[in-house]
Amino acid sequence: MHIEKLTILGGVGKSGQPEPVAEISLKMGDVISVVGSTGSGKTTLVDDIALFADRNTPTQRQVLINGVPAPEEFTNDPSKNPVAFITQHTNFLSDLPVNEFLKIHAGIRRRDNISSVIEETIDFSNKLTGEPIDPENAMTELSGGQTRALLIADAVIIGNSPVILLDEIENAGIHRTKALELLRGYEKIFIFVTHDPRIALLSDFRVVMQNGAMVKIIEAHDGEAKVAEEIKKLDDMILHCRKLIRSGERLDEDIFKELR
Amino acid sequence: MKAVICAGPPTTGKTTVLKQVVKKVIREGFHPVYLKVDVQYAVEDELFKKxxxxxxxxxxxxxxCPDHCNVMVLGDAVEWARKEKADFLFVETAGLCLRCSPYIEGSLGIVVLEATSGMNLPRKIGPMLTLADIAVVTKIxxxxxxxxxxxxxxxxDAAAGVSICETNALYGIGIDSLVKKILASPEIASSLVLRGNPPVGxxxxxxxxxxVGWQRHFGVVRPLENDIFYRGE
Structure with missing residues (x-):
């Protein structure tokens, strides 16, 4: 099924009052963030999307695909489900070697040129992590960051899912801006649940959650783009320090001056 | 009255799935009863009652064996459920040896499998899966x-005709389509017959x-390097 549009129709917040944001409409290529403090309902919102809520979840939201409720096959057959959801708990359990596992998945998806698809997938995930994945390694031997990167790469390339939900990927130690940059190259809808200012500011718009309700939509605008630039510098500095610490270096005077 | 027989390996979430289902069936205005068949310990009946x-x-x-026990008691259980004027008899059973299946003709057979049990599980569990109407996959x-x-x-691959419901039963995710199928299942038949052939074992x-050792036994036996054969008169 060709997906052009995903619509979220507001329901009620934790107080039982209608949500201030009555409708969010997303089209292919949109990258958005969901922000808000812990317990504000961010994960519940993406759960509703993953479930294709049809006024049948506690929030009473409705999710429409191309303007109509999702067909049942979406929820019963994961290979027809257009939504890939990578949660903080999602993991690989298989102990097969990475390339063999990807081959099985690509086979089920009936992808052509399986070996080049696998190569592309591993390349993609290697761009997101510090240490490259050895295709002969067992899936269960991958580090936390490698696992997260491979989950994303597999959903984007082999799964070819049109809608990808990513719940707090900043915790995984993968290269976030690189991820955003790479993901923008694929015509998909990306929804990031995030506490990370950089991810939030690099999105097309962000949905603000409060007390279980969507309370505000904030579009990216020029004023913020300037702030984003500054945050980028700070963030890059922190990443640079992290890299130095990781590789066994000391942080010296020069870094101190730069920080000032 | 309709009968729903739910099997699955231990700890896959049979009880959690059935709790979500029973909650919704009651909300639809029906009157269910619940029977738990287990080997030596179970508290699920008390949970449902409470x-x-x-x-x-x-x-x-x-x-x-729990599946044999199920065959023995199910006739009485249907009678009990009728006396209670139930619309649905839910039976939860362990199904441990993977040779039998507890499903009966004219009732709904549900197997509960956990996604976390590994990709090869569907190939291992035989009639518990192949003779089921619905496979509920939990912990997705x-x-x-x-x-x-x-x-x-x-x-x-293992069970071509089975319909699959993926659920995260802890949060009631994916339960609606399962309930729909349960509500649409047929009324229980007047004579109850097992769906599969029990193994000749x-x-x-x-x-x-x-x-230990096949040489010391009679009946249907098998050595390590050979198929089964009958030893005895």
Whole structure:
């Protein structure tokens, strides 16, 4: 099924009052963030999307695909489900070697040129992590960051899912801006649940959650783009320090001056 | 009255799935009863009684295999459920040895499998899966999308006709489509017959002979490097 549009129709917040944001409409290529403090309902919102809520979840939201409720096959057959959801708990359990596992998945998806698809997938995930994945390694031997990167790469390339939900990927130690940059190259809808200012500011718009309700939509605008630039510098500095610490270096005077 | 027989390996989430289902069935205005068949310990009947206030029963199979026990008691259970004026009899059973299946003709057979049990599980469990009407796959939030797809493809490989419901039963996710199928299931038949053939496996181990090695047994036996054969008169 060709997906052009995903619509979220507001329901009620934790107080039982209608949500201030009555409708969010997303089209292919949109990258958005969901922000808000812990317990504000961010994960519940993406759960509703993953479930294709049809006024049948506690929030009473409705999710429409191309303007109509999702067909049942979406929820019963994961290979027809257009939504890939990578949660903080999602993991690989298989102990097969990475390339063999990807081959099985690509086979089920009936992808052509399986070996080049696998190569592309591993390349993609290697761009997101510090240490490259050895295709002969067992899936269960991958580090936390490698696992997260491979989950994303597999959903984007082999799964070819049109809608990808990513719940707090900043915790995984993968290269976030690189991820955003790479993901923008694929015509998909990306929804990031995030506490990370950089991810939030690099999105097309962000949905603000409060007390279980969507309370505000904030579009990216020029004023913020300037702030984003500054945050980028700070963030890059922190990443640079992290890299130095990781590789066994000391942080010296020069870094101190730069920080000032 | 309709009968729903739910099997599955231990700890896959049978009880959690049934609790979500029973909650919704009651909300639809129906009157369910619940029977738990287990080997030696079960508290699920008390959970259902406490949470929903519905009539419950439990039976320990003890020396009998739980699937055989199920065959023995199900006639009585249907009568009990009728006396309670139930619309639905839910039976939860352990199904341990993977040779039998507890499903009966004219009722709904549900197998509950956990996505976390590995991609090869659908190939291992035989009639418990192949003779079921619905396979409920639980704990889908814990594994990768890719493994969910492989798991599903292998369920279909093993049991072409089975319909699959993926759930995260803890949060009631994916339960609605299962409830829809349960509500649409047929009324229970007047004579109850097992759906599958129980295995021909009578041997002297079954009657309590403890010596190890096929040479010390009679009936249907098998050596390591050969197929089964009959030894005896």
């Amino acid at each position: 949470e929903f206030g519905i009539p419950v029963k439990k039976v320990y199979s003890g020396e009998l 939030d814990l594994i990768s999308q890719a493994e969910r797809e492989v798991f599903r493809a292998r369920v279909i 009578t041997c002297t181990v079954c009657v309590g002979k403890k010596e």
